[in-house]
Amino acid sequence: MKIKLKLIILFLVVTSFNAFAQKETYVTKENIHYYSDQESKDAYINERCLLDVYYPKDKKSFATIVWFHGGGIEGGNKEIPEALKNKGYAVIGVGYRLSPKVSAPAYIEDAASAVAWTFKHIAEYGGDPGRIFLSGHSAGGYLTMMVTLDKQYLAKYNIDANRIAGLIPFSGQAITHFTIRKEKGIKDTQPIIDKYAPLFHVRADAPPVLLITGDREMELLGRYEENAYLCRMMKLAGHKDTRLYELDGFDHGGMAEPAFPLLLKEIRRISAQNK
DSSP states (O other): OHHHHHHHHHHHHHHHHHHHHHHOOEEEEEEEEOSOTTGGGSHHHHHHOEEEEEEETTOOSEEEEEEEOOSTTTSOOOOOOGGGTTSSSEEEEEOOOOTTTSOTTHHHHHHHHHHHHHHHHGGGGTEEEEEEEEEEETHHHHHHHHHHHSTHHHHTTTOOGGGOOEEEEESOOSSSOHHHHHHTTOOTTSOOOSTTSGGGGOOTTSOOEEEEEEOTTTSSTTHHHHHHHHHHHHHHTTOSOEEEEEETTOOTTTTHHHHHHHHHHHHHHHHHHTO
């Protein structure tokens, strides 16, 4: 009898929780220009430099995930990943200019401008500016690392990159991105570490970093090894919160789906630490 009673109570609790969760509504504001009105007069900026804000309508002080799409800096469009919806967080999907119409550092500057917009405006939607996380897949992961580790890009907006709550790139390039090498006439199998490489900017005082890649034998070029080296060098530089996950059995494209739960878990971990 006691077991049945416990089961009934558990059922009522779960049902009540689900009913409450279902009541939470989300709103999406689309195609917001994140550059100034003057800068947006440039035709290509006006076309590409837009973001969408997906957020819980009746909630306050929520965390925000700024998400950058992949595509090798030569393709792709802004997106709100389905795996990040209905989780109690805001998600900002960012579009940015692409090579070869522009070359480095234009798209890195776009990423920084979108992050600066988030710091400036997310409170207007109910979000907590102290809990802004950066993530993205492939080229998107690369952009998140560059604007976090190379502090000059956000400094332009008088923002300390260390205000970012956490950096969680999915299979981001840790050396100079292959598209930037292509712009310079360097083949993609020639590794370069210069000012356009996250590895060039390792530092002890960066925000928490969680690197996630696919299986090293299935990844794009040497993507796992680049991230492993970045992880090691961050630790040697004195950073206390850099970790690396390798998702066995998943290739470069397929690793994103199993990485999303790790992203959400990391947000919960950091948020709990900062209470």
